[in-house]
Amino acid sequence: xxxxxxxxxxxxxxxxxxxxxxxxxxxxTYSENNDIVVVLSAQGDTTDDLIEKAKEINPRPSKREMDxxxxxxxxxxxxxxxxxxxxMGLPVISLTGWQIxxxxxxxxxxxxxxxxxxxxxxxxxxxxxxxIVAGFQGVNKYDDITTLGxxxxxxxxxxxxxxxxxxxxxxxxxxxxxxxxxxxxxPGARKLEEITYDEMLELASLGSQVLHNRSVxxxxxxxxxxxxxxxxVRKPGTKVKEVTKMEQTKISGIAKDTNVARIAxxxxxxxxxxxxxxxxxxxxxxxxxxxxxxxxxxxxxxxISFTVAKNDMEEATAALREQQDIIGFRDLSVTDKIAKVSMxxxxxxxSSGVAVQMFEALYAxxxxxxxxxxxxxxxxxxxxxxxxxxxxxxxxxxxFET
Amino acid sequence: xxxxxxxxxxxxxxxxxxxxxxxxxxxxTYSENNDIVVVLSAQGDTTDDLIEKAKEINPRPSKREMDxxxxxxxxxxxxxxxxxxxxMGLPVISLTGWQIxxxxxxxxxxxxxxxxxxxxxxxxxxxxxxxIVAGFQGVNKYDDITTLGxxxxxxxxxxxxxxxxxxxxxxxxxxxxxxxxxxxxxPGARKLEEITYDEMLELASLGSQVLHNRSVxxxxxxxxxxxxxxxxVRKPGTKVKEVTKMEQTKISGIAKDTNVARIAxxxxxxxxxxxxxxxxxxxxxxxxxxxxxxxxxxxxxxxISFTVAKNDMEEATAALREQQDIIGFRDLSVTDKIAKVSMxxxxxxxSSGVAVQMFEALYAxxxxxxxxxxxxxxxxxxxxxxxxxxxxxxxxxxxFET
Numbered sequence: 054x055x056x057x058x059x060x061x062x063x064x065x066x067x068x069x070x071x072x073x074x075x076x077x078x079x080x081x082t083y084s085e086n087n088d089i090v091v092v093l094s095a096q097g098d099t100t101d102d103l104i105e106k107a108k109e110i111n112p113r114p115s116k117r118e119m120d121x122x123x124x125x126x127x128x129x130x131x132x133x134x135x136x137x138x139x140x141m142g143l144p145v146i147s148l149t150g151w152q153i154x155x156x157x158x159x160x161x162x163x164x165x166x167x168x169x170x171x172x173x174x175x176x177x178x179x180x181x182x183x184x185i186v187a188g189f190q191g192v193n194k195y196d197d198i199t200t201l202g203x204x205x206x207x208x209x210x211x212x213x214x215x216x217x218x219x220x221x222x223x224x225x226x227x228x229x230x231x232x233x234x235x236x237x238x239x240p241g242a243r244k245l246e247e248i249t250y251d252e253m254l255e256l257a258s259l260g261s262q263v264l265h266n267r268s269v270x271x272x273x274x275x276x277x278x279x280x281x282x283x284x285x286v287r288k289p290g291t292k293v294k295e296v297t298k299m300e301q302t303k304i305s306g307i308a309k310d311t312n313v314a315r316i317a318x319x320x321x322x323x324x325x326x327x328x329x330x331x332x333x334x335x336x337x338x339x340x341x342x343x344x345x346x347x348x349x350x351x352x353x354x355x356x357i358s359f360t361v362a363k364n365d366m367e368e369a370t371a372a373l374r375e376q377q378d379i380i381g382f383r384d385l386s387v388t389d390k391i392a393k394v395s396m397x398x399x400x401x402x403x404s405s406g407v408a409v410q411m412f413e414a415l416y417a418x419x420x421x422x423x424x425x426x427x428x429x430x431x432x433x434x435x436x437x438x439x440x441x442x443x444x445x446x447x448x449x450x451x452x453f454e455t
Numbered sequence: 456x457x458x459x460x461x462x463x464x465x466x467x468x469x470x471x472x473x474x475x476x477x478x479x480x481x482x483x484t485y486s487e488n489n490d491i492v493v494v495l496s497a498q499g500d501t502t503d504d505l506i507e508k509a510k511e512i513n514p515r516p517s518k519r520e521m522d523x524x525x526x527x528x529x530x531x532x533x534x535x536x537x538x539x540x541x542x543m544g545l546p547v548i549s550l551t552g553w554q555i556x557x558x559x560x561x562x563x564x565x566x567x568x569x570x571x572x573x574x575x576x577x578x579x580x581x582x583x584x585x586x587i588v589a590g591f592q593g594v595n596k597y598d599d600i601t602t603l604g605x606x607x608x609x610x611x612x613x614x615x616x617x618x619x620x621x622x623x624x625x626x627x628x629x630x631x632x633x634x635x636x637x638x639x640x641x642p643g644a645r646k647l648e649e650i651t652y653d654e655m656l657e658l659a660s661l662g663s664q665v666l667h668n669r670s671v672x673x674x675x676x677x678x679x680x681x682x683x684x685x686x687x688v689r690k691p692g693t694k695v696k697e698v699t700k701m702e703q704t705k706i707s708g709i710a711k712d713t714n715v716a717r718i719a720x721x722x723x724x725x726x727x728x729x730x731x732x733x734x735x736x737x738x739x740x741x742x743x744x745x746x747x748x749x750x751x752x753x754x755x756x757x758x759i760s761f762t763v764a765k766n767d768m769e770e771a772t773a774a775l776r777e778q779q780d781i782i783g784f785r786d787l788s789v790t791d792k793i794a795k796v797s798m799x800x801x802x803x804x805x806s807s808g809v810a811v812q813m814f815e816a817l818y819a820x821x822x823x824x825x826x827x828x829x830x831x832x833x834x835x836x837x838x839x840x841x842x843x844x845x846x847x848x849x850x851x852x853x854x855f856e857t
Contacts, residue, residue, distance in 0.1 A: 132509070136516040139513055258806040
């Protein structure tokens with residue numbers, strides 16, 4: 054007997070047939086004498102439908118009222134799932150964010166969890182009930198409804214698992230686990246049995262859609278055993294843990310992120326404070342900057358290049374142009390026809406030459422590298438967007454298919 | 456400046472255009488410097504859509520989970536209305552049943568209000584905000600979501616008006632007020648300026664769809680000034696009060712109810728305890744009985760006739776047949792091809808001959824009366840269903856069109 058938290062995403066509960074399939078998974082886990090808390094997202098298109106409804110009334114509604122609206126989506130899911138389990142004759146109860154005491158701060162639309170008071174859930178589990186919880190939502194100190202933003206339901210699941218010392222937190226999605234590369238792009242991609250939190254974090258932030266960073270970070274902090282698996286195929290998925298087996302591959306995955314634009318400031322004065330002036334402008338606009346590259350100065354000027362998300366590109370460019378005199382740059386060049394290709398692996402740090410092998414693979418494929426960024430467990434390169442798929446295929450072949 | 460509670464039903468907020476119209480009414484009321492609490496139902500077909508979704512999963516879901524599901528409907532309405540008012544630049548906040556402390560008992564699907572703790576609403580009104588409240592829903596002592604059953608949003612509005620001593624509770628519907636008769640059936644029907652609680656109660660229970668009995672009963676008990684008016688036409692509606700003007704008409708309205716079936720037990724022994732035996736059987740099945748008529752006995756037997764709602768007819772008949780030996784009746788006759796036509800008016804009790812005038816009108820129209828029932832402010836007759844419309848027209852002409 055174990056205490057298991059299971060999270061099912063929107064596509065896993067999109068319609069009656071899928072709800073039934075998920076109910077089957079839950080019922081099987083329950084019949085093995087486990088305590089189960091199930092966390093659900095809103096059904097398939099519900100979120101989009103609700104946004105559509107709101108925009109029809111007000112294109113810029115307050116985030117507080119959006120959260121009141123959006124949180125109905127998960128509430129529908131939990132009621133419907135409870136009804137499916139009732140039909141199977143199982144003891145079950147659905148609970149919303151405020152009912153489980155999911156306390157958050159007051160940043161509507163992107164709230165952070167402060168505390169989960171688990172009394173109600175514990176109480177229901179003690180009655181041997183399956184507890185179905187609405188993901189993505191909480192309440193702030195004013196008793197107003199908040200939502201957790203992207204990846205919110207994953208975070209709900211991990212937070213409950215952490216607060217209640219669950220033995221396992223299973224994240225069910227529409228893929229079978231974490232792959233060495235996107236299987237739709239690289240046919241040779243294979244599923245990883247295990248991966249460390251840090252590797253998962255790098256993969257998540259590099260465009261792998263499986264798990265959101267926030268949930269992985271929280272799992273790492275509270276040492277929650279995660280498993281990523283499919284709600285469509287009954288197979289073991291990928292385990293995310295602190296330490297994985299000794300014989301792990303050096304490289305755990307290759308990821309591609311096309312949501313990247315590069316801005317280059319050319320002819321910036323080579324003097325102290327320049328980087329501060331540039332990035333202060335962007336910070337004021339709340340624009341996140343990813344890779345930064347500062348060239349070595351010559352002729353008393355230098356170039357500063359960096360990447361931002363595609364939809365921040367125009368705002369960033371406009372803000373910088375406005376401050377051109379204060380920052381002092383000669384020219385600004387910008388492109389969004391690029392992609393970031395990254396290789397992640399905890400084994401990398403102790404193994405010289407891994408980055409070199411990656412560059413070699415790209416050279417052999419005649420792919421030009423625009424920027425390079427490295428960390429202890431990651432190497433990222435910027436390449437032309439049109440060459441990104443070929444790039445991940447070449448790198449994957451080099452490391453996994455020989 | 457006054458404190459006004461405004462309630463808008465599902466058809467008044469069915470789509471974006473109607474939400475805008477209602478927002479206009481609210482904005483005007485606010486601009487006259489009033490404190491406003493707005494109570495909303497779920498949008499148009501939302502309730503039916505949610506029931507449909509549930510039935511697809513489980514034809515007989517628990518009422519607790521149905522309430523979790525159904526309560527999302529009003530939550531969507533309040534968020535959307537708040538967004539419309541935000542667009543107009545008005546200060547507004549939406550609140551759910553649990554957020555306003557709408558405490559109910561635990562009868563899921565048909566809960567009774569126990570208490571409204573008005574702190575949150577008062578707090579928001581003090582900030583000069585328009586408060587938009589989800590009707591129809593509350594929480595029980597376990598912090599579980601409940602719904603109030605039929606007419607629930609009207610009841611929410613009246614309960615808040617009562618608890619907070621509002622000056623007026625306006626119930627906006629798709630009709631312009633309370634009429635002397637159904638205007639679709641009787642072209643000469645006219646809107647009443649005023650009506651007493653008791654008259655409204657009789658009209659409501661007699662098939663007039665304007666207000667649900669529970670809300671009128673509560674308004675009477677706490678002396679809440681009600682007004683029924685249209686959200687489509689900006690005109691004064693009908694005021695419902697304790698005492699109306701002296702010069703009121705004796706008759707306030709004529710109503711027709713076709714949801715009636717008559718059951719007659721023939722040849723019942725004329726001895727004590729018979730009525731008890733008959734109606735105990737029906738009470739056990741939770742079947743409500745309306746008009747009861749016990750004939751004067753002759754030859755040591757008598758007949759007992761009574762009416763029930765049409766959808767209780769078969770169950771009632773079956774239950775009585777099963778107990779035929781114990782009750783001791785010779786025969787049972789049943790029909791649902793009948794209708795109840797009623798005349799309501801507080802003036803009636805002090806004015807002899809009103810009932811006689813009603814019978815005279817029916818006689819002139821050659822309409823046969825099957826049963827008669829009277830109260831202090833009401834006379835009801837049972838007629839053939841096919842003659843019901845002619846009956847209300849004839850009575851209306853007699854009292855209102857001369």
